[in-house]
Amino acid sequence: MRSLVLIGHGSHLNPESASAVYAYADLLRAQGLFDEVVEGYWKEEPSLRQVLRTVQYTDVTVIPMFISEGYFTETVIPRELGLGHQGPVPPQGVARVIGGRTVRYTLPYGVHPRMSEVILARAREAYPDIRAEDTALIVLGHGTTRNENSNKVVYQNAERLRQGGEFAEVHTFFLDEEPKVVGWQEHVKARHVVLVPFFASEGWHTLETIPEDIGLTGPVTVFEDGPHGTQTVYYSKPVGTHPAVAEVIVQLAEEAHGASSQGGDIERGHHDAWSALMQLASDSLRLGEVLVRPADGLYEIRHALDEGKANEGLKTVVTPEGVRDHVRLDERGEYRPVHTLRNLARGWRAVLSAPDLQRALHYLYPAVVEESYAHHHHALRCTPWAATARRQTGIYAKVQKATPQQVETVARDVCGSCLKTRLWADQVLNRTFFAGVPGGIPCAEACTLLVAEVREEISGKAAAAHD
Missing domain, CATH: 3.40.50.1400 (Rossmann fold)
Known part of the structure; x- marks a missing residue:
């Protein structure tokens, strides 16, 4: 297994x-x-x-x-x-x-060496008529000065594809280091140019930054009167989203x-936690903002405030992925980066098998079952703020300078609407939902959202003092 x-x-x-x-x-x-x-x-x-x-x-x-x-x-x-x-x-x-x-x-x-095949597949999708005599390939990386290994894989893939002989030219360019993609026309001579972003996902860079930087107007853009005459650029989707x-x-x-x-x-602890959870769910369970109860051999999840509401008035979800996608946004359509914030959308119900229920609850409240069960049995280790701060590196290292007052000020805003009890800040949680307390959910360590907000607090104070 x-x-x-x-x-x-x-x-x-x-x-x-x-x-x-x-x-x-x-x-x-x-x-x-x-x-x-x-x-x-x-x-x-x-x-x-x-x-x-x-x-x-x-x-x-x-x-x-x-x-x-x-x-x-x-x-x-x-x-x-x-x-x-x-x-x-x-x-x-x-x-x-x-x-x-x-x-x-x-x-x-x-x-992985096979990523060269993925780059080639993306190139062929963008421009199926690739000809070695008049088509250039641009492998576009992000680039960074923080780690010399970041660009290495881009150069390696470009060299493999160059040796394959399917393109007249193969070039490497970057967004944030030399050679930068904004100057591609000075170097690329072929009439047809396929630009493949070596990025993990579709996002701000691939949708906004790259097109704006080099003047792309869509999947196919014609550039006239360049240093090497008219050139047509075929812009592919990022390699990281290819099946x-x-x-x-x-x-x-x-x-x-x-x-x-x-x-x-x-894993024994995981098994025991979920076995205990399913035992509670076989009757009726209040977990955070939801109710979990048996329903004709299956299990139903719904918002506790929708208790008693007719099923016909609720949107029915039948897969764990449906639950995942539904609970990532609140009722205003705003993103919920912390799942235990008290802003879970209402108006839905999920009807699931026992295995699917476990996955759905994992999506709904990640790690809550495991950590609550450990705390229920006095086995949850907590990490004080000072230890969390000392572990931060890079741009987050500055949170080590935060005063207890600054941390508490930020925590009141970030944690004030969260279901969890801040054990890392010496708050006390005597009973969890395993003992029948719906909001009894422990927080063993400051989350990354809090760390990020503490950094912003320090940066803001420092900037204000400088001004």
């Missing part, structure tokens, strides 16, 4: 940031090659600090859903997962035993250091 964990960046502001990871998780789950597929995020839930608690099995493979090596894959993710590793990840990955689970951490999928990436992910998992065909066992 094996668990596959896909790690994305996520966002506190943009609900679309996680869409590519969700899509691949759904695709891999449908293929049935792993016993479960779980997503985790740096800026969403379940967080990197929580995600390993949510897996069912003791054999875990973690794949960073990033396009290149860099700060997040080499520093942030290993640190937050507790891997005890920093710096470049070796080709075979890193294997550790964490909390009774064997965890294998791989390179990001974007550095073939799922095959790359599977191959990475199979190649992971120490991978075993025998798999692992059921």
